[in-house]
């Protein structure tokens with residue numbers, strides 16, 4: 437693989453049913469599987485991906501520094517890539533020093549099993565415990581009830597409705613926030629849970645893994 441595209445380090449994250457894996461070029465065909473479906477890409481704000489070359493280009497962009505993971509469904513000794521989830525830093529909310537915004541898409545064949553909520557909940561933990569962010573923002577287009585349900589089930593708080601959040605986007609977006617204090621209150625984190633999550637998500641461990649070439 438071209439050195440230029442060697443991955444920015446992201447940890448592998450795991451839930452009961454999923455792995456969140458840093459994107460690799462070898463997953464291009466898997467990306468094509470869900471990103472060639474307009475029902476997935478249009479509400480997700482992606483461009484349609486119609487061939488492996490375009491999928492590879494997108495993955496190269498991710499590998500060049502994005503915080504984007506392939507959503508992989510565990511299957512016996514292996515896994516199937518069924519979507520993508522990622523985050524970006526945002527300065528839209530001045531009251532938070534470090535705030536990330538999360539976005540996701542999932543293959544239509546796998547909708548309705550709560551898989552996206554499971555992925556988002558893991559990313560919330562990584563964002564708060566691993567990256568020590570103060571807040572997480574998330575938004576959906578007003579008409580995207582499926583995404584709204586994911587956000588509600590993950591217990592984000594409504595922040596407001598923003599008209600035309602981008603010049604090329606004619607639709608209003610509904611925005612939600614979760615602060616670390618919200619998270620602790622919502623999930624009733626005990627001291628034991630807190631310590632465990634720190635151990636599981638601390639970046640020092642990830643850095644050691646990287647140094648050891650894992």
Ligand SMILES: CC(C)(COP(=O)(O)OP(=O)(O)OC[C@H]1O[C@@H](n2cnc3c(N)ncnc32)[C@H](O)[C@@H]1OP(=O)(O)O)[C@@H](O)C(=O)NCCC(=O)NCCS
Pocket residue numbers: 475476477479480481539540541542543546547548549550551552553575576577580581582583585586589
């Ligand atoms: C949004 C999305 C990631 C949700 O993933 P998911 O794992 O199916 O989420 P859930 O299983 O929690 O289902 C969420 C809601 O979708 C709806 N839904 C579920 N299965 C569905 C199906 N087969 N067809 C249509 N809608 C369905 C339900 O309203 C459900 O809410 P409920 O649990 O209260 O019934 C997925 O629908 C998707 O990829 N959509 C296109 C991309 C997108 O909108 N991204 C978000 C941009 S903000």
